[in-house]
Amino acid sequence: MLGxxxxxxxxxxxxxxMIDIYKAIIDEFKPDGFRIDTVKHVNTEFWQAFSPALMAHAKSLGIENFFMFGEVYSFDAKELSSFTTKAKLPSVLDFALQGAIRSALVEQKGSDELANLFAQDHFYQTNHKDIENTNANQLVNFTGNHDMGRFAYFLKESKHNYSEQEQIQRNLPANAMLFFTRGVPVIYYGDEQGFVGDGGDQDSRQDMMPSNVDSYNNDDLLATNKTTADNNFDTSHLFYQTFAKYAELYQQYPKALRFGQQTTLYSQNKPGVFAIQRVAMIQGEEQTLVIVFNTSSQVQSLNVLTKSQTEKRLYQSIANTKGELSPLSFAIYQLK
Incomplete structure (x- = not known):
């Protein structure tokens, strides 16, 4: 770090x-894992020794689900994947997914942006002998963070001049993509309270408790009349309630949504339908979920999806006419 x-x-x-220092931290505090900052500024050989040693040490202490992920500030999937394949880290923050979601829902590029990213997931497949193998399901999904700023800020500053209602509408499917595409969903604190911010770094680090920072308190928070001068632990907030529902669904279908193989079924070169399939084996039986997003502000037809099996709709974010998908909404189906 500078200085x-x-x-x-x-x-x-x-x-x-360094390995001994972090082994001692694991010994004393038994953490669930580590977020590792700026890993690309350290030579690969260091991580090749550090990561397997700490993963093995945590496991020896009975911390079976110990997890480490690195921050690699890059939107290039091939570069990101080199830190899970060559550097042997279990996972990295998926900046490339953040970029694809931003392209689709802020910049109104086609849903092909998402399909093109997921077509690169094979880069993350590993075949290590000394540690457990990894794949794209272990990537850490997010829409914004303390350095780059919040997704709500990108919407506010968009050249499309979204109204506050449009910003709210686009925030919801963006966060749904964290939960229902491959990877581990992470909500940046305050997003569930409609925090917006004035940009990146310190401008996106608002207080949850009542704040005395003027540049925070002049924010127009989404879906609430509060400011950051108020206490913002509101479990009735629209975003909090919606994200809680996403989490409930994620836990309800853990095999398919956490570990299922993902395949793109449909995308297009303009805002519209993006459909994926998540398939997992459960006690010898295949469970298949189909998640369909509409990245457009117009109703979309579902006729683009061929159905060879009977499906049961598990969830729809906005009510729609049968065979259609409402603007900026999504639905989850289970194939029978």
Missing amino acids: LDDLDTNSENVIIG
């Missing part, structure tokens, strides 16, 4: 010392 002394991470003594 701090560098450690020689090429030195074997430094590698051993």
